[in-house]
Every structure is written in structure tokens, then in C-alpha cells.
Amino acid sequence: MHGFAMKKFLLPLMLAGLGFLAGCGKSSGPNGDSLPAGVKKISIALMPKSKGNAYFISCKAGADRAVQELGVELLFDGPTDPDPARQNEIVENWITMGVDVIAVACENREGISTALRRARNKGIKVVTYDADARPDARDFFVNQATPEGIGFTLMDEAARLCGGEGEFAIITASLTAANMIEWQKYIEARRAEKYPHMRMIALRPCDDLKDKAQSEATALLSANPDLKCIMAICSPAVPGAAEAVKQAGKAGKVQVLGLGLPSENRRYVHEGVTASVILWNTENLGYLTIYAAHALARGTLKPGDASLQAGTLGTLPIVGDNILLGKPVVFTRDNIDQFDF
């Protein structure tokens, strides 16, 4: 076989690869070297569920803003492949590196809790955001939306669109989804309290599928000629309902609103089919997460605190160990283009 000759080329090539590798590292040198000198900056490690996701890129934008205001060091890294153990691996590396705070949007609630508990045992503060870990695995959870906030905002917006009276229908993911049942409870509470002339005439499940949502909405439209508004409370249902309304030629006559991503609904919003899309401000979520992490590291945020001072967001309430981001944002034709997630 080609025993000897091939090795002759292998060595220089391998070394060339390593040279490249070393070159890469050099560029980051000053960054790392500046750490031990002078006062040690607080280092916060922030992890998204996955790195390329537009949702988390906008969280990162908010985090960067907070990092500048606070003068902390930010490490941002997360999985780029579908390996569910990767979040653990990165967290474990951060523990060894001795960062001050770890903030994670958890992909696997149970799995990541294992690594986060270990971080806490080593004296590292832990914050979760977007998706929580086990309560004993973190200090605080930055909660982007409470059921009350979502339910009330949805109902307020529906009432605004319908002028405070008329029939509306809800499309949900499934009749058993715990979070959606919770939201419906608050939607109904708000309706009974503030909008007695609004009437909910139907609740339909769409199995979290856009197609099913569309056919359910089509059926609702033909069966209820007086329907004024369709409220879609799972994200595939918002464009699904909009498509149904558009094809029935009822754009503008029947209002569509719901809980979803601005990017998935931008088209329908500009076409005048969907009136409003509701979601939290993801940039502020990232911003608040860094403020919470910083306050934890400085010791100004402790268990039992009732509020947190978070820069331009002002003072935000803490309920138990949940830091609340506040009311969701309503995206309409006027502001939807400012958000690209």
C-alpha cells in the first residue's frame, strides 16, 4: 500500500491546520488577557435554546444593550447541532471556567437541571429565561409572560377590534393543553368583568396545525354569519385563521388576532387580514435577563425580593422566584416591521 509516501504529506498538512487553529486563537488573546488585570469584570454566560434561531438572536440584541450599560463581560454560546446533551456540555465548561452567572433558556428541562445544580453547588448564580429548569436548579426564572398578562391582553385587544360587543371564537391547540386552558380562564375572567357584551360562541382545537386551524376557521365562518372576531391562541393557528378569512373574502369584516411570531404573520397584517399579533418583546427579555444576572452577582437581588430595577425597563415585579417581564406587546401594522423574529 502507499505506506511511507502518504505520511510525508500528512504531517505538514496537519501542522498547517494547527497553525490556522492557533491563528484563530491569537485574535481573541487580548480579550482573555485583560481579565486578571485590575478589577475583575462580572462575567455572565448566556445560552439560547439554539444559536441560529431568530427569536434568540433578538434576545441577544437586548442582552448586548444591557451588557454595554452595565459593563459586564458576556459569553454567548449555545448548541448549533441537534445534540440534546450539548447544552449540558457547554454549561459544564462554563462551570470549569468559573463564570459568575449562567443564564439559560432550557431545551431539556430535566437534563439541563443536572448541570445547573452542579453550577449552583460550585457557587455560580443561575438564571433561566424563556423556558424554565427545575426550580431547585436555578435562583430565578425570568418569566416573559404570565397567563394573566396573555389572557387579559388578548381579550382587551379583541374587544378593541370589535368595538366592545359581538361574537367571537377561539382556536386553540388542543382542549387539554394546560397553558392554554389557563389563558382561557383569564380571557373569560376579563370578558365577564369588562366586556359583558362580547360573547364567546365557539372553542375549536387545531392540534397545533396550520391546515387544521384553517379548516376550523372556515367552518366557523360559514356556520356563524355574525362572527366578528377569531382569536387564535396557538401560533400556527394565527396564519391559519388569517388564510381562511382571506379566502372567504371576509378580510376586514371578521378580525383575526392571536398569539404568534410577527414574522409568521407579517404578510397577513400588511394585507389587512390579521389585525394584531401578540407576543412579548424578545429584546427586552434578553435585556432583563442580563440585568437579573448582574444583580444576582452583585448581591443586590436576593431570594424574597419583590422587585428588580432593570435599566430602561424600570422597576419590574418579582413573584416568588419569577421575575416578570410585564405585559406582552401588541404588534399591528404600525410597528410589526420593527421586529424581525
Next chain:
Amino acid sequence: MNRPGIKTALLRHETVLLVVVVLEWFCFNAMGPSFGSLDNTFDLLRHSVGIGLLALAMTPVILTGGIDLSVGSLLGLCAVLFGKFWRDAGLPIPLAAAVTLVCGAAAGGLNAVLIARWRLPALIVTLGTFSLFRGLAEALTHGVDTFTNFPAAFLFLGQEHWLGMPAQAPIFLLIAAGVWLLVHRTTLGRSFRAIGYAPEGARYAGLPVSRRLALVYVLAGIIAAIAAIIYTARLGQAKADAGTGYELLAITAVVLGGTSIFGGSGTVHGTLLGTAAIAILNNGLVHARQPREVAGMLTGLLLILALAGASLPKVLAQRWPRRQNAPH
């Protein structure tokens, strides 16, 4: 070829790779102050066990000229089965683990029958079982059911220390030693290489080719099941997505380690070095504060360079045939 001199030994693929690994180590040690710490060395060991085990399972397979794309999916399936045996069937942990190993062997046996008995191409068969095993794992849990709250004595295996090293490391080293002995010190192991080098020749030489082929796939199944149990202990959870993408990383480690993808030549210690090269790259870049994308890039680059390095002389010899004969 039988008795390589000192010079050829120095230029052997594994030696070169060892140099690369050592250089990597010093490079990252200079770049990240926490990289060389004992804690991180333990992290490194812990993180390489999953991929490392699958790479060990993959080495005999590739030596015979085969491939097993299903090991990552089988890891996921075995993790879910282990969870089911323990939580739903109420078996004690050791028994659940034993039954899981039997299941792993059976799954490997399915590959073995299709490849060794029915003579179907390994690439196609294991591409099929790659989907089948993952699909089964998802079906058993509807994609969402997660097994958790394992007893602390079991989690010890994945998260604590034993004999002064991470508890899973001795198991890994034991299996590595076992596979090394099998491949390099037994006639069985030599037959793997013979089959990979020339399957028909091996058949004419009287080797029981089908049985030997079956053995490597069953062995791969068993090792994947062991990897699944260790993986579950490390994360404290068993879910259908366990080990996603691991088969490709394992193949990368094996090929980087100098095993020919066409079979016939390669070593187990090469595979271990390949695993180490990839693990150090992944871990070191975090400590050097480089983004994760770079790890994927550099792993790919390392592999392509290794392959190019191995085939460059051949290409050159074909293009300028006279040059080799020309007098200097």
C-alpha cells in the same frame, strides 16, 4: 510492512495524530487559563465517553468495510427502553440495564441479519435502521415523554467520581481495552481487516465471513446500549432525542484516527486519538472563548486535511507518474 522501522513508526498516521492532539492541548492551554485544570480534564473525559464508545463500536464495523449509521439512533432507543424498563415496568436499575443491553444486541442483530445473511449493503440497511430506531424511540414516548428522577446511586455513574476519575471513565477504558485486544491481539480481529481488505478473498481463505460480519454489528449494538445507559446517567434524563447526530461524529473520529473508510486497515488507538482530537477541539474552543461554530469548522477541516494528506501521494503519483522514477 511486518516490522516497521523507527522512521516509519514515527511517520505513522497515529503518531502524527498524537502530535496534533498534544499540540492542540498546549495551544488551548495557552489560550484559556482554565483549560488545563484537573476539573476540565475530567469534563473532557466525561464528554468524550458518549462519542468515544460509539467510535469504538464503529471501528470493527468500518474495518470490515461496513458502516453503521444506526448507532446514534440506537443510543436514543436504548435510553428510552432503559427508562421504560425502570419506570414503567418497575425493574430495578441493574436488571433494567441488563435487559437494555439485550435489546441493544437484538437491534444490532437486526442489522447483522440484513447485512451478513441477506448481503444487503450496510449503508442502506443502517440508513433504514437509523430512521427505524429513532422512530421507535419517538413512538414509545410520543416524542415528549421524558424519563427522569433516577436514583442517586445510578446518577453516580454519570456525574460523580470513582477511582479518582469520572465514574464512567473506568468503564470506557475497560471497553476500549477490550476492543483493542479483540482487534489487535486475536485472530478474530485480524479477520475483520482481512474481510475489509478483500471480502471474497477472505471467503476463499475459508473465513466464516457472514458470522464475523454479524459479530461486529451485534457488538456495535451492545456498545451503543452501554453508551445509552451512561448517557442517561450523565444527563439525568432519558428522552427520544438522545444521541442525535452521534453516528456522524463517531465516524469522523474513526476516520480521523486513520481507519480506511473502505475497510482493511486501521487501529483502535487511532480511533481513541481521533476521539480525543475532536473532544479537545470542542472543549478547548469554549475555554478559548471562541463560538461553537468554529468547532464544527475546525473538525471538518481537520478531517479533510487528514484525508487529503492520505490520498495526496496517490493523486500526485497518478498525475506525474514519471517523476517518481526520474533520477535525482
